[in-house]
Amino acid sequence: MARRDYGSVRKLPSGRWQARYRNRGGRMVSAPETFTTKGDATAWLAQAQTDQARGQFIDPRAGRITLGTFADRFLTERVLAERTAETYRGLLDNHIRPTLGDIEMGQLAPGTVRAWHAQLARRHPSTAAKAYRLLRTICNTAVLDEVIARSPCRVEGAGTERAEERPIATLEEIAVIVEAMPARFKALVLLATWCQLRKGELCALRRRDIDPMRSTLTVAQNLQQLRDGRLVIKEPKSAAGRRTVVIPSQVLPVLVEHLATFTAADSDALVFTGEHGGPVRPHVLQKHWARARVAAGRPDLHMHDLRHTGNTWAAATGASTRELMARMGHSTPDAALRYQHATEDRDRVIAEALAGLTKPAPVVAIERAMGASPADADSNPPLH
CATH class of the missing domain: 1.10.150.130 (Tyrosine recombinase, N-terminal domain)
Structure with a gap:
């Protein structure tokens, strides 16, 4: 049997060779496999010693x-x-x-x-x-934890979600949806759209979070329902999630009326509640939402699409990436950039439509010569 300070190599009765090494605790441990030749066993032992000296050795048994x-x-x-x-x-x-x-x-x-x-x-x-x-x-x-030497997860891009583009609603459709919702949830739809709040953020709003004098609301909590039916209220996941949002002027009167009609006077009272005064249950809200979106002719809309719609409108106003991030409650610019990209695409369509309204006189004359109807020509009058 060959001995070393670090370990040893010996021949077994079976004729195969065994390598044993000294672990960090000083105890002799056998290699996880035996070897055909003494050279193979010695080579494994030398590599183990080198890896341990570099801090790269993983006990094979740990894996x-x-x-x-x-x-x-x-x-x-x-x-x-x-x-x-x-x-x-x-x-x-x-x-x-x-x-x-x-x-x-x-x-x-x-x-x-x-x-x-x-x-x-x-x-x-x-x-x-x-x-x-x-x-x-x-x-x-x-x-x-030194269980394995290297992670086997090496699939490039596998952790990236490529979400489909969500639909957006029109102003007219939002108006129909608000009208179709129960009175206690009308302001909720407006805040989801115009203040871009998530459903959980809306259901966790308290009276103290609303400042009518400054026309602002503060997102400080998020209500979630667990699989066992329990409702829990949590702090936002990130510092960016806790934010103060300015309420558009057309929404504020509706919210003030809601507070006077449906919200208890206590500063800790939930702004939106169920019929019996408790937290809004997601399935109850979903029931009313399902009816309202059908009334608007948009059965494809999810409630989260209200936030998507509002963010798209905000981007269309020319808001910067940083401004969108602050309003949306995001700590990274990825989502804000998506909304700006969508707005740029839409702006290109609008630009092309505007170009069609300003055809020069020679183009109109050519179109007439090729058989365009007078109505077509009149719909695109030349500019002088």
Whole structure:
């Protein structure tokens, strides 16, 4: 048996060779596999010693924990908001564990992750992106915990969600929707549109958050319903989420009337409540919303599209990226830039339409010569 300060190599009765190394605690540990030749065993031992000296050595036994077991430990050790914990657990149990959960962390290969993601993405692209981001975070944690040497999550762009362009409503459609909603929810629709608030932010507004004298409202909390039906009120996820928004002048009188009619006098009272004074239940609001959007002839609209509509209108006013970010409550410019891009596209259409109204006289004469009707010509009079 050959001995070293770091470890040893010996021949087993089977004829194969075993390498043993000294771990950080000073205990001798066998390599996870045996070798055909003494040279192979010695080479493995030398590489292990080099990696350990560089701080790159991972105990092969650490990677024998399954992904499912490590992921459960990952979720248990994290301090997560209840809604986030629910989301992560759903992604893990429904989309990650069935395919990858029984694979040992040390055996989880990039090709396996790539195949899993491709299959899920074909059926549920958005869910695949969310599940991949969670798996990537779990594997990065495994690297930090020295369970594996390198993350197998190496699919470029797999964690990016490519959301479809959402529809926007017209002014006339918003008016119909407001009219079709119950009186206690009319102001809610207007704030969702003109102040670009999320549903959870609207349902968590309190009387103290409204300042009629300054025509402002402050977003300080967010109401969420968990899968078990419990309602929880949380602080915004980021500092940007807590913000003060100026209320457009045409909306303020409606909101003031709502406060006088439906909101209790206590400063802590919720601005929007159910019929019995409690927090608004999402399914109740959705029931009324479903009827109102049909009345407007827009069954394709989701309530969140009110915020999308308002943001698009805000971008069309010429608001800067920073101004849109502040009003929307975003800490990064990505969403604001999307709205500005949409506005630029629309502006190009408008410009082309305007150009059609100013055709020079020679163009009109040519069109007449080619058979254009007098009505067509008159609809595009030359400018003098």
